Amino acid sequence: xxxxxxxxxxxxWAWVAVLLALxxxxxxxxxxxxxxxxxxxxxxxxxxxxLYIAQFTFLVGVAASAVMVAIPYYLHNYKKFGKxxxxxxxxxxxxVVMCVLFIFVDLGQPVRxxxxxxxPTPHSVMFWDxxxxxxxxxxxxxxxxxxxxxxxxxxxxxxWVKPLIYIAIPWAVSIHTVTAFLYAGLxxxxxxxxxxxxxxxxxxxxxxxxxxxxxxxxxxxxxxxFDAGRESIQALAxxxxxxxxxxxxFFLLEVFTAFYSHIPEHMAPIRYLFxxxxxxxxxxxxxxxxxxxxxxxxxLLINPSTRKNERVLPFALAAVFIAAWIDKGLGLIVGGFIPxxxxxxxxxxxxxxxxxxxxxxxxxxxxxxxxxYKVAIAVREEESLAAHG
Amino acid sequence: xxxxxxxxxxxxxxxxxxxxxxxALDGFWRGSAEAxxxxxxxxxxxxxxxxxxxxxDRLKSAENVQRMIDACHRTHNVPDFGNSKDEIKWMGTxxxxxxxxxxxxxxLNEGIKExxxxxxxxxxxxxxxxxVCPTQATFKRPDGIVAMDYHRCIGCRFCMAACAFGAxxxxxxxxxxxxxxxxPDFPTRTKGVVEKCNFCVERLEKGLPPACVEASNGALIFxxxxxxxxxxxxxxxTHYSIRRKPELGTEPxxxxxxxxxxxxx
Amino acid sequence: xxxxxRIIAGLLLxxxxxxxxxLINIGKAAAKPSPQVNTPFIQQLTTQTCVESAAFMKTxxxxxxxxxxxxxxxxxxTVYVNSQGQSFPISLENSCLxxxxxxxxxxxxxxxxxxxxPYCWDCHNQGGTRQ
Numbered sequence: 190x191x192x193x194x195x196x197x198x199x200x201x202w203a204w205v206a207v208l209l210a211l212x213x214x215x216x217x218x219x220x221x222x223x224x225x226x227x228x229x230x231x232x233x234x235x236x237x238x239x240l241y242i243a244q245f246t247f248l249v250g251v252a253a254s255a256v257m258v259a260i261p262y263y264l265h266n267y268k269k270f271g272k273x274x275x276x277x278x279x280x281x282x283x284x285v286v287m288c289v290l291f292i293f294v295d296l297g298q299p300v301r302x303x304x305x306x307x308x309p310t311p312h313s314v315m316f317w318d319x320x321x322x323x324x325x326x327x328x329x330x331x332x333x334x335x336x337x338x339x340x341x342x343x344x345x346x347x348x349w350v351k352p353l354i355y356i357a358i359p360w361a362v363s364i365h366t367v368t369a370f371l372y373a374g375l376x377x378x379x380x381x382x383x384x385x386x387x388x389x390x391x392x393x394x395x396x397x398x399x400x401x402x403x404x405x406x407x408x409x410x411x412x413x414x415f416d417a418g419r420e421s422i423q424a425l426a427x428x429x430x431x432x433x434x435x436x437x438x439f440f441l442l443e444v445f446t447a448f449y450s451h452i453p454e455h456m457a458p459i460r461y462l463f464x465x466x467x468x469x470x471x472x473x474x475x476x477x478x479x480x481x482x483x484x485x486x487x488x489l490l491i492n493p494s495t496r497k498n499e500r501v502l503p504f505a506l507a508a509v510f511i512a513a514w515i516d517k518g519l520g521l522i523v524g525g526f527i528p529x530x531x532x533x534x535x536x537x538x539x540x541x542x543x544x545x546x547x548x549x550x551x552x553x554x555x556x557x558x559x560x561x562y563k564v565a566i567a568v569r570e571e572e573s574l575a576a577h578g
Numbered sequence: 579x580x581x582x583x584x585x586x587x588x589x590x591x592x593x594x595x596x597x598x599x600x601x602a603l604d605g606f607w608r609g610s611a612e613a614x615x616x617x618x619x620x621x622x623x624x625x626x627x628x629x630x631x632x633x634x635d636r637l638k639s640a641e642n643v644q645r646m647i648d649a650c651h652r653t654h655n656v657p658d659f660g661n662s663k664d665e666i667k668w669m670g671t672x673x674x675x676x677x678x679x680x681x682x683x684x685x686l687n688e689g690i691k692e693x694x695x696x697x698x699x700x701x702x703x704x705x706x707x708x709x710v711c712p713t714q715a716t717f718k719r720p721d722g723i724v725a726m727d728y729h730r731c732i733g734c735r736f737c738m739a740a741c742a743f744g745a746x747x748x749x750x751x752x753x754x755x756x757x758x759x760x761x762p763d764f765p766t767r768t769k770g771v772v773e774k775c776n777f778c779v780e781r782l783e784k785g786l787p788p789a790c791v792e793a794s795n796g797a798l799i800f801x802x803x804x805x806x807x808x809x810x811x812x813x814x815x816t817h818y819s820i821r822r823k824p825e826l827g828t829e830p831x832x833x834x835x836x837x838x839x840x841x842x843x
Numbered sequence: 844x845x846x847x848x849r850i851i852a853g854l855l856l857x858x859x860x861x862x863x864x865x866l867i868n869i870g871k872a873a874a875k876p877s878p879q880v881n882t883p884f885i886q887q888l889t890t891q892t893c894v895e896s897a898a899f900m901k902t903x904x905x906x907x908x909x910x911x912x913x914x915x916x917x918x919x920x921t922v923y924v925n926s927q928g929q930s931f932p933i934s935l936e937n938s939c940l941x942x943x944x945x946x947x948x949x950x951x952x953x954x955x956x957x958x959x960x961p962y963c964w965d966c967h968n969q970g971g972t973r974q
Contacts, residue, residue, distance in 0.1 A: 226769035227733075228750035233663040237738040237748060297733020297748065297770025304713040304732050315712035315736055376706050376826040377742020454680070530744040531676040531697075535662070614895070616910075616920035616933065719919060727916055728966060760968065763936065768965035783921050 190338060193567035194560040200412070201563070208556045215549010218542045219294060227297055230543040235535035236526040238295070240519075240547050245291035247397070247518035248554075249368045250390060252284035252325065254398020256361040257428050263354050269421040272569075273406060276417075278333035279561035280402055281361075285326040287554035294546055314370045321364045328357045333561070341568045365390045372525065380458035380525040383446075389439040390517075395432035397513035399425045400506040405562075407503055414573075415566045426502060430490035433509045437483055440516070457532075458524045466528065471536040472520055479515035482508040621785040625802035627703075627722040628777055629831040630788075631813050632696060636797035640694050643671055647696070649793035650775070655766045657756035666747035668775040669698040669790060678822060678834075690837060696790070696798075699724060699745040699775035700822060700830030707737035707746065716772075722803070722831055723777045733770040742826050746774045803831065876952040882944045894923060894931050894938070908935070908963075935967050944970060 197205075222229050232239040258277035261267035293299055310316050332353055336346045369387035376382065403425045406417035447455040460466055462476045486508035489495040496502060528534045539547070618624075637643055647669045650656070656666055671694035675682040678695075701724045707716050708724060715730035716737050738746045752769045760766065764780060767773050778788035791798040801808035810833075813819075819833040859866070885891055893900045895907070914920040915933040923938075924930045931938050943949045946969045954961060 226749065226751045228664055228769075230750075232750070234665050234738075234747055235744070237735045292734075295734070297735070297772075298731060298768075299733075301713075301730070301732045304715070304730055308713045308730065310712050310714050313710050313712040313736070315710065315734065319712070371736070372739075375710070375740045375742075376828060377823070378739065525739075530679075530742050531672055532679045533676060614926050615924045616914040616918070617922040617924060617930070618919055619921045619932070622919070622921070717917065719917075721919070725916070729912060729916075762968050762970075765936075765966040765968065768962070779919070783919065 190334075190341065190564050190568065191560075194563045197563060201559075205556065205559065208552045208559070211552035212549050212556065215546050215552060218545040219549065221542060222294070222546060223299070227295075229540060231538050231540045233535055233537065235529040235533070236523060236537035238522055238526070239537055240539040240543055241291045241295040243518045243522040244547060244550070245288050245295070246368060246390075246522060247514055248284045248288045248291065249322070249365055250394025250513075250517065251398045251401060252281045252288065253361040253365040253391070253394045254402070255281040255329065256358050257395050257399050257425070257432075258402070259354065259358055259361075261424070264358070267424070269418060269424060272415075273402065273417045273421055273425075275333055275337055275565050276405065276409075276562065277402060278329045278336075279565060280398070280405070280558065281329045282326060282333065282561060283554045283558035284398075285322055285329070285364075286557050287550055288322060289326075290550045290553060291547075294550065314367060314374060318364075318367045318371060321360065321367050325357070325360050325364050328353055328360060332357060337565055337568055341571065343572075362391065365394050372521075377530050378525050379452075379454040380521075383443060385439055385442060389436065389443075392432050392436035392439055393513045393517055396429050396436050397510050397517075399432070400429045400510045400513075403429070404503055404506050404510070407499070409562065409566065413566050414570055422499075422502075423497065426490055426496050426506065429506060429509055430487060430496070433483060433487050433490070433513070436513065436516075437487065457528050461527045461534070462520050462524045466534055469527075469534050469536050471538060472523065475515050476520055479512040479520070483512035483516075486512060619783055619785075621783075623782045623785055623787075625721050625808075626804035627802060627831065628701065628782075629722070629801065629803035629810050629833065630777075630791070631799040631810050631819065631833045631835060633797050633799065633813070633817075633835045634690075634693060634695060635835065635837070636795070637693070637696070640671070642795070642797065643694050643696050646790040646793045646798070647671070649789045652759065653761055653778070653781075653789040654764055654776075655753075655757050655761055656773075657753035657766075658758065659751070659756050664750045666749065666753065666773065668747075668773070669696055671695065672697050674836075678820065680823075681820070687837070695834065697743065697745070697822070698790075698832065699777075700743055700828070700832045701775075701777055703829035703831065704827060706740040706742065706828060710736045710740040712736065719779075723779050724774075725776055725779060726771075726773060728765075728767055728771050728773065731771040733772065735772060737772055742823055742828060743830075746772050748772050873956055876956040878949045878952050879945060880943070880949070882942060884944060885942050888942075893942075894925050894929075905961075911935075935963065940970055946970060 230239060230241075255277040258270050258274050262270040262274045293302065296302060305316065305319055332350055335350050339346045366387040369390040372378070372381035373383060373386035403417075403422055406415075406422055406425075409415040410417065444459060447459055457466060461469065462472050463480075464470075465473050486505050489501055489505035490509070495505065523537050527536065647667075650669045651658075651667070654668060656668055659665060673692070673694060674686065674690050677697050701722060703722065705716075705718055705724045708714075708718050711717070712734065713730050713732055715727045715732070716724065717727070718724050733748070735748055738748060749767050749769045749771055754760075754766055757766060778786070778790075781788060786792070787800055788798075791800045799809050799813050801810035803810055805811065813835070814833060817835045818837075819835050821830045821833055824830070880891070895903075900907070911923065911933045914923075921933045922930050923933045940946060946964075950961075950963075953959075
């Protein structure tokens with residue numbers, strides 16, 4: 190089936206070329222980082238994780254969100270999602286690929302990465318994260334590819350795929366729960382030491398992931414013959430609206446606990462993020478933008494008239510997606526390190542090389558996504574051709 | 579003759595299993611030289627639980643503390659990058675408010691408020707860094723020392739996120755050009771690994787006290803916390819002591835004597 | 844053959860790439876390595892043997908070094924008693940390099956020949972400042 194990605198319009202090849210160029214820039218910048226060390230990034234002794242790990246965290250969410258399509262379709266027989274379930278699975282594949290790459294580019298000694306397998310350590314959450322992520326990648330590749338292959342031949346998917354589909358549902362929840370446990374179990378980081386972390390992660394994932402999926406569907410409708418169908422898009426948009434509401438609600442719970450209990454260590458990171466601390470205001474603009482975008486997005490998506498307006502819909506979804514990205518792909522990770530365990534403040538801003546490497550990884554993910562979507566759509570086109578004679 | 583898919587898979591799997599088995603057996607057979615063994619050095623200082631008491635009364639000036647830091651950093655080839663972003667330190671200083679956050683108040687006696695306290699790895703009994711390390715590159719030895727295996731560290735920095743005391747540093751760059759004078763008896767580190775205080779395990783093995791203790795003029799007391807007759811136990815039994823962030827349950831092995839002015843034996 | 848020209852060109856390109864290491868190194872046979880063991884310290888020794896037999900060291904030194912590393916660093920066992928009952932301090936710098944004070948020559952000759960790049964010297968001091 191992969192050969193279907195090798196023929197396409199001029200526009201398709203131009204897009205692939207742009208991605209390849211970005212990958213090349215990212216890769217050459219990574220070689221520089223490989224030789225000089227992570228000193229070329231903005232990370233420091235105090236803020237020892239930055240853009241890479243934050244992107245990893247955010248993308249685990251996007252990957253997990255495939256269940257928001259799979260659950261209605263496979264468990265509740267919501268047929269309208271039949272067309273897009275494959276897009277959800279392939280989005281998960283591309284996201285997990287990016288997650289793995291973001292971990293990899295963050296390592297100080299990347300050539301030793303297999304030490305994680307050579308010295309398996311069950312008391313490390315990182316060990317379990319590796320297991321659930323690679324398992325999830327495998328599950329989605331197998332499920333997506335076999336279903337599509339069967340569809341192409343006009344058969345239902347083979348019966349052995351069914352159990353995998355059911356396993357993939359709790360597995361998706363597990364990838365984001367385990368990722369939350371990376372943070373939520375650390376004694377000295379009050380911003381992360383919260384039982385609701387995994388729930389927050391899932392809520393934000395189930396908002397950002399489907400929001401991206403709908404945006405992709407709307408794009409595909411313009412660029413190809415693929416039409417997800419109005420009804421499934423509206424259903425997904427509702428999921429986004431309520432997941433994002435839950436996400437905002439969970440965040441407000443954090444705010445209440447921190448500020449009503451008035452425990453300094455719990456207040457400080459939130460204060461830093463939204464108001465700045467001792468004149469350090471690096472993320473204040475971002476966080477308020479996220480807050481405004483979140484409320485605007487939720488408002489536009491809950492209100493039926495704006496949600497049904499497909500001119501407004503992409504903006505509402507983009508607002509939610511960007512808000513979730515700032516919250517998780519920037520604020521949560523960096524905020525956890527500020528102030529440091531001694532109560533001192535070191536700010537963080539990514540450097541240009543760090544941003545290029547990040548764009549490079551995103552480009553790899555987009556390339557994987559492009560190829561997989563191209564195959565999926567080509568198979569569908571072939572089918573409809575055959576059906577209509 | 580055509581190989582069916584089933585047959586191909588069977589053959590392939592058998593071959594793989596064979597290679598795997600052979601490799602495993604090979605590992606068993608060639609583990610080590612026959613009839614050799616490894617022992618601990620007779621000269622080595624031994625303990626069940628190494629601990630340190632820092633008598634802040636005896637640290638009269640910032641120079642006293644700096645001398646200890648210099649001794650440590652010189653001994654262990656700790657580089658000086660000249661900027662706080664890449665900074666590596668095994669021992670640092672903090673004021674009371676920052677070393678013991680949550681225990682300060684606005685009316686502290688000036689002497690304590692301004693004093694610089696040495697801060698270092700606490701060699702916790704329940705180290706969060708060890709719990710999170712995915713490769714056991716950081717691990718707790720039977721004598722309580724939380725050690726680093728720089729050969730194994732993949733540089734994921736999970737331990738830095740887990741440490742509640744800011745005791746860990748990462749080699750953001752190649753440290754070698756930034757070591758003023760290399761101590762040939764101790765290795766340097768390489769870029770991309772995390773490092774921290776090792777309670778001078780390499781000196782204890784030779785029967786020597788930690789470098790900072792040696793340079794402290796008696797302000798640092800080092801010994802076995804499990805031995806009721808050790809000096810650390812004597813001092814702790816007769817003086818009021820505190821530890822950093824005890825509420826987190828990591829059980830630091832570094833104790834601080836604050837105020838009182840009473841000299842220990 | 845459908846698109847035959849392209850296929851043949853592709854195959855040739857692949858063959859060139861795959862054979863690149865051989866093509867580049869044609870006629871550049873490296874001389875057989877000869878690690879030198881005649882350092883001043885070794886010359887003064889009455890019995891010039893390593894911690895284990897030379898044959899063992901030639902084939903197993905990497906396993907022995909790994910064993911030493913884990914014993915000293917992880918288990919605090921810093922004394923090695925060999926198969927003859929002799930003991931040696933477990934230390935790359937203070938045991939190995941005491942005799943082999945010429946690591947640049949002794950280690951690198953074979954490693955370069957075999958295109959092996961051990962990372963020992965990224966951290967351990969290869970000497971220079973030591974006697």
